[in-house]
Amino acid sequence: xxxxxxxxxxxxxxxxxxxxxxxxxxxxxxxxxxxxxxxxxxxxxxxxxxxxxxxxxxxxxxxxxxxxxxxxxxxxxxxxxxxxxxxxxxxxxxxxxxxxxxxxxxxxxxxxxxxxxxxxxxxxxxxxxxxxxxxxxxxxxxxxxxxxxxxxxxxxxxxxxxxxxx
Numbered sequence: 081x082x083x084x085x086x087x088x089x090x091x092x093x094x095x096x097x098x099x100x101x102x103x104x105x106x107x108x109x110x111x112x113x114x115x116x117x118x119x120x121x122x123x124x125x126x127x128x129x130x131x132x133x134x135x136x137x138x139x140x141x142x143x144x145x146x147x148x149x150x151x152x153x154x155x156x157x158x159x160x161x162x163x164x165x166x167x168x169x170x171x172x173x174x175x176x177x178x179x180x181x182x183x184x185x186x187x188x189x190x191x192x193x194x195x196x197x198x199x200x201x202x203x204x205x206x207x208x209x210x211x212x213x214x215x216x217x218x219x220x221x222x223x224x225x226x227x228x229x230x231x232x233x234x235x236x237x238x239x240x241x242x243x244x245x246x
Contacts, residue, residue, distance in 0.1 A: 098152035183226035
C-alpha cells in the first residue's frame with residue numbers, strides 16, 4: 081500500500097558498516113527516528129529500509145566475511161524489531177547493487193555470499209527484500225564513483241521503491 085500517507089524510511093549512514101551501526105548510539109538514533117515517525121504517522125504503514133551492506137562488501141578497511149556480516153545484520157534486525165512497533169512498521173533489507181569491481185574490489189567473501197546471507201535473513205524474519213542486483217538500473221552514469229549512486233541513481237532507487245508493494 082503506497083498511499084501518500086505512508087512513508088519510506090531509509091536507514092543507512094554513508095561510510096558506516098554493520099559493525100558501526102551496532103554501536104549503541106547509532107542503533108538508538110535509528111530507532112528514535114522510527115519512534116518519532118510512529119507518533120506522526122500512527123495510523124499508517126511505514127517501510128523501514130535497512131540500507132546496509134555496501135561497506136561490509138566493498139570498503140577495504142571495514143569489509144567483513146559473510147559470517148560476521150550476517151551475524152551483525154541479525155543483531156541489528158533483532159534490535160530493530162524489539163524497539164519499534166512492528167505492526168505499524170515493516171522492515172526491509174536490501175541487496176546492494178554490484179559495484180564496478182574494477183574500481184571497488186571485494187576483499188573478503190564473494191558478492192553472492194553476501195547476497196545469500198541477506199536472503200537467508202529475510203526468509204528467517206519474514207522481511208521484505210529489495211534486490212538491487214537484479215533491477216539492472218545501475219548504469220555507470222547513475223554512479224557517483226562506481227559504488228555509490230549519484231542524484232540520478234537515488235532517483236532511480238526511489239522509483240523502484242515506489243513500485244514495491246508493501
